[in-house]
Structures are given as structure tokens and as C-alpha cells.
Amino acid sequence: MNIIHVIGFILMLIGFWGMLTQKNMIKIVLALAIVETGLQLVMVAFGFIKGRTAPILDSAELVNNPASMIVDPVPQALVLTAIVIGVAVNALMLTFVIRLYQKKKTLSITEYKDLKW
Amino acid sequence: MIKKLFAAVLLVFMTVMLYQLYSNITEKSELSGVSRGYAERGASELGTQNIVTSIVVTYRGLDTLGEVSVLFIAATGVAVLLRRRKEDEPAVTAAKRQSSEILQTGTRLLTPIIIMFGVYIFINGHLSPGGGFQGGAVIASAVLLLFLSDINYKINHGLFNVIESFSGVFYVLIGILGLLLFGVNNFLDNRILPLGEFGTILSAGAIPVIYSLVGLKVGTELASIIDNMKKD
Known part of the structure; x- marks a missing residue:
């Protein structure tokens, strides 16, 4: 349990909120990127062990006893x-947005109803 | 209105789910299982100083090959989707403005240094934090700077395609060499080259070679993604 997990989860929630509420497609892509960032933070924090150093063995004691x-x-x-x-x-995804914009000249996702049910 | 409500309900569910996950996190105090194995064997078996690199390039090298393939497919997808079509009306070309003097001079000064830094990052991937993907991204950022500073800048597509294809092919060939020399479990084995002295540039067998190839491939791929997106 540490603060990085909390920050990561909060970033994920902000990203999900953005994906659900925003209309601008570029903002939706950015929201997904924020979710990714949060998830990556959480994953790195899972591997953290207090008082230990990075997995780069650049001194003799690290080489002799890396696992601890x-x-x-x-x-x-x-x-x-x-x-x-x-x-x-x-x-x-940004490429899809560019193509859609070239076709319809709008970034608002509500204008695209072709596959909507 | 109803959509906003739906989004809010979904977010509350998500919060509850993540909170459950969060409250079940137990703090680690020991390496376990496969991590312990990698940490203990990495340095003596493969001669890499950076354990993460030994995992990414050798122990899970097949995954990295898949990752490079995903990046390649994405770059191809960008190129296919954004290629010029006949039915597209010619884009309205507003007169482009030259970039400022400061940016142009700064680019001329910085581009070689940035590219050199990228190469440094991927050559030192087995010694320090870094590696092919990071180095490649740094090199692509130098290309982005060139695009920003010169409105008429064009990349040499032929050269980029040759570099990209050859680094991809050699990456796979190095992997197959491991199969041929050591048997079926040794795809992408780095011990096809001598391990060298631990902690020097020319150590860790084939890892610097593999990471250089990955760096060139990623750099050229990201640069061509930028190039495709830049076209109006």
C-alpha cells in the first residue's frame, strides 16, 4: 500500500470519466492515454519493495546478493x-480520428451514427 | 442527462472495484517465484548488468519480438489509412509560415546531439536504464524537431525503409541463430556471442546488437508515423 497506487487508481478513474463524458474524439483518445498511465503506475508500484534499489547490478554487493x-x-x-x-x-487511434475528420469535418462523436443502435 | 447519470453510475462501480483491488494489496517484502530466479541467474547466466534488460531481451525475448511486430503493424496501419487517395479533394494549402530563427538555429545545434544521445541509450541498454525502445523514441524526437523547424523537410523514405526492414530481418535471424546453435529452447539466446567482461559495453553477448537493431527499427518506425501524420 502506498501513495503511488492511490495516484495510479485516481488517474485511471479520471481517464474513465473522460472517456465516458467527453464528446471530442481527440479528448477520448487522450483519456485512454491517461488510463494507460495510471495502470502503468499501479503496475510498477506492485513491484516495489521498501528499502531496496533498482534492478541494475552496478556494485559488488549487488552482484553477490541481488535477490535480497x-x-x-x-x-x-x-x-x-x-x-x-x-x-x-x-x-x-489518432489516425482513425484524422480519417473521420477528413470525411465529416467534425470531431464530435455524436455526429457519427453509422453503427449506432 | 440520462447519459451523464449512466456514466456516473459506471464510475461509482469502477471506484468500488478499484477500491477492492487496492484494499487487497499486501506490501511485498521478498522477491518470489520467477522474479527471484531472474534476479539470481540474470547476471551470471547472461552477463547483463540491468536485470530488466535481461528479462525483456532474452528471457522474454519472444514477447519483445511480438511487441516490435505490434509497433510495425500499427505503423503500417497509420501509413495505409493516411495515404493520399485520388478521391480526396486537394487539401486547402494555406501559405505555411517559416519557423522562427531561434527554432532553426536550435535545431541545427541540437539534432546531432539528440541522435547521439538516442544511440547512447540503446547501446548502453544492458548496463543502465534504457534500451532500444527508449533510444528509438529519442531518435524519432530528433526527426520531429527537424519537421518543426523546416516546413519543407522531407525524410528519405528509401533509406528509412531499408534500415527498418534490415533491422527487423536481422533481429529475427539472431533469434534463429540461437535455435540453430543451442537447440529448440534457445530462441533469441544472447550467448551466441561471447559474454565478455561483466559491466563493460561489449558484454552480455548479443544484447547490445539486438537492442541496437530494435532501436533503429523503432526510431525509423516512429519517424515514419510522424511523417505520415504531418501530411495535411
């Missing part, structure tokens, strides 16, 4: 992957 001195490296590797995938997804 470093924080969990697996969540960090996962988040590294998640960030890159997040960038790719955001770029693709």
Missing part, C-alpha cells in the same frame, strides 16, 4: 512493453 537487494524487475519489464504498445495504439 533489488525491487521486482518483472513488473518493470511488463510496463516497458505496455508503454510501447500504448504508443502504437494511440497513434493508430
Whole structure:
């Protein structure tokens, strides 16, 4: 339990609120990016162990006894992957927004009713 | 109105769900399971100083290959969706304004340094925080700066495509080399090259090579995404 978890969860809630209430499609994409950021913070914080150091073995005592001195490296590797995938997804979504804008000249999601039921 | 209410109810549910998750978090005091294994074996087995790099590039190297593929597919999707179509009316081209003197001079000064910094980040991926993806993003930011400072700047598509394709192909070839030399469980094994002295640039076997290839690939891919999005 630490403050980073709380901040991460709050960021996720802000992002969900943005996705549910905003009409501007670019703002919706940004809201998803905020959710991603919050999730990544929570994931990194899961690997944190109090009083330990980063998983980079640059001194002799760290090399001799890494398992009792470093924080969990697996969540960090996962988040590294998640960030890159997040960038790719955001770029693709913004591209969809650009194409939709070129077709209808509006960014408001309420104007797009083609697949609405 | 009813939509706002629906959103609020959904958010309350979400809050309750996340609170449940939060109240069940127990503070860690020990590495467990696979993390402990990676931490103990990483340095002696693969010769990497940075344990995260040994996980990303070697132990879970297949995932990283998938990640690079996802980025490649996304870049291709951006290029396909934003390519010029015949039926598109020609975009209204307002006269573009030159960027300011400060930006132009600053770009000329900074671009080589930024690119060098990106290369530094991905070459030192096995020693310090950093790696191919971060270095590639830094290199792409240098390209973005060039686009901002010069309105007529065009990237060399042929060169970028060659770099991107070759780094992707060599990445997979290095992986297959591991299969050929060490057997079926060793896809993307970094020990195809000598491990070298722990903690120096030329150590950790193939990891600096793999991360350089990833860095070049990510850098050129992100630069071409920027290039596609810039087109009006």
C-alpha cells in the first residue's frame, strides 16, 4: 500500500470519466492515454519493495546478493512493453480520428451514427 | 442527462472495484517465484548488468519480438489509412509560415546531439536504464524537431525503409541463430556471442546488437508515423 497506487487508481478513474463524458474524439483518445498511465503506475508500484534499489547490478554487493537487494524487475519489464504498445495504439487511434475528420469535418462523436443502435 | 447519470453510475462501480483491488494489496517484502530466479541467474547466466534488460531481451525475448511486430503493424496501419487517395479533394494549402530563427538555429545545434544521445541509450541498454525502445523514441524526437523547424523537410523514405526492414530481418535471424546453435529452447539466446567482461559495453553477448537493431527499427518506425501524420 502506498501513495503511488492511490495516484495510479485516481488517474485511471479520471481517464474513465473522460472517456465516458467527453464528446471530442481527440479528448477520448487522450483519456485512454491517461488510463494507460495510471495502470502503468499501479503496475510498477506492485513491484516495489521498501528499502531496496533498482534492478541494475552496478556494485559488488549487488552482484553477490541481488535477490535480497533489488525491487521486482518483472513488473518493470511488463510496463516497458505496455508503454510501447500504448504508443502504437494511440497513434493508430489518432489516425482513425484524422480519417473521420477528413470525411465529416467534425470531431464530435455524436455526429457519427453509422453503427449506432 | 440520462447519459451523464449512466456514466456516473459506471464510475461509482469502477471506484468500488478499484477500491477492492487496492484494499487487497499486501506490501511485498521478498522477491518470489520467477522474479527471484531472474534476479539470481540474470547476471551470471547472461552477463547483463540491468536485470530488466535481461528479462525483456532474452528471457522474454519472444514477447519483445511480438511487441516490435505490434509497433510495425500499427505503423503500417497509420501509413495505409493516411495515404493520399485520388478521391480526396486537394487539401486547402494555406501559405505555411517559416519557423522562427531561434527554432532553426536550435535545431541545427541540437539534432546531432539528440541522435547521439538516442544511440547512447540503446547501446548502453544492458548496463543502465534504457534500451532500444527508449533510444528509438529519442531518435524519432530528433526527426520531429527537424519537421518543426523546416516546413519543407522531407525524410528519405528509401533509406528509412531499408534500415527498418534490415533491422527487423536481422533481429529475427539472431533469434534463429540461437535455435540453430543451442537447440529448440534457445530462441533469441544472447550467448551466441561471447559474454565478455561483466559491466563493460561489449558484454552480455548479443544484447547490445539486438537492442541496437530494435532501436533503429523503432526510431525509423516512429519517424515514419510522424511523417505520415504531418501530411495535411
